[in-house]
Amino acid sequence: MQPSEPRSGEDSGTVRMTAWVRGHVQGVGFRWFTRAQALAIGDLRGFASNLADGRVQVVAEGSRERCARLLAWLRHGDTPGRVDGVTEIWDTPRGGYPDFAIR
Template identity: 35%
Template structure:
């Protein structure tokens, strides 16, 4: 299988439950690159780059999340892989808010 890239927006009880840390651990174990961060509106945003199989496995994991999370919805946008990242990391939270 080829390379794949997916941009996820995860909704539910996903902040304050170590979602980003567990996501980073799982993504690294699958050999994925990209990042994860909290959004101002309570969602978690994830960008995954890697093999199609690994990206799909990670999406399945994100639909459940870590033990204390309650995932209600995962929006998935498939994008062209860019190979721009060398590792997977937790990004600083996205600031802002509604205008």
């Protein structure tokens, strides 16, 4: 487990997880599949967005457990393209997202 990942037994309140996904992740439907996965997990709000440097940024707000599930999928799931690495930070939620969107 990496230090920034939530530990078992921590408060399961609402959190904000921001992840930056590196690899061949633009032009392959990665954002669409990320949104579909977030909706399948349920009760997540946020977005997936292409960045100018070729990465995809994923912001998810919801329970720690649900955000961790999305993060695990980003790292090891059946994603389109090729994921070379994922960096994430955990923070307090900011709100303002009506659902999970593609930007």
